Amino acid sequence: MSGLLTGYSLLFAIGAQNAFVLRQGLKGEHVLWLVLFCSISDAVLITFGVTAFGTLVSFYPGLPRFMVVAGAAFLVIYGAARFWAAWRGAYEIIDGSEARTLGRTLALAAAFTWANPHVYLDTVTVIGAIATGYAGAARWVKWSHLFGQVCSVSKVYRV
DSSP states (O other): OHHHHHHHHHHHSOOHHHHHHHHHHHHTSSHHHHHHHHHHHHHHHHHHHHHHHHHHHHHOTTHHHHHHHHHHHHHHHHHHHHHHHHHHTOOOSSOSSOOOOHHHHHHHHHHHHHTOHHHHIIIIIIHHHHHTTSOHHHHHHHHHHHHHHHHTHHHHTTO
16 A cells, blocks of 8 residues: 555656656657656666665665755756746747657656656655565565556556
8 A cells, every 4th residue: 555655646746757748748749659668767766766775775874865965956946947937938838849759759758767866766765765664575565556557657648
């Protein structure tokens, strides 16, 4: 149950990656490939968080604090930029630009996924820290709900 509830709480918070996927979905551009890329990336990050976070922290005790500070700084800067754009009226959900190629869309998705400290904060730090409370097979049983959510995200985006 904890994996399911944690997954839903992280899914409902719209971050940079989710906003990008939603925008592309509204535009109808490369949705299948984008959702597959993001789902696989999230599954890899969640797997890393569940399996390796405790080990990393034992070697680098300052890692959680660093990740929290980096994630908070990213959120403040990104949030301020989005707030300022909305305040000026310069932010449209669907912009008038021409369609992106599949390669450019996936490159942007990779940046929003792998270069985003918020993603690591959620998938590695939060999920990894919670998962360390479970031992062995129980860890995988508890977190199987979250993996199911990642795999079923295509239903949300009607892929």
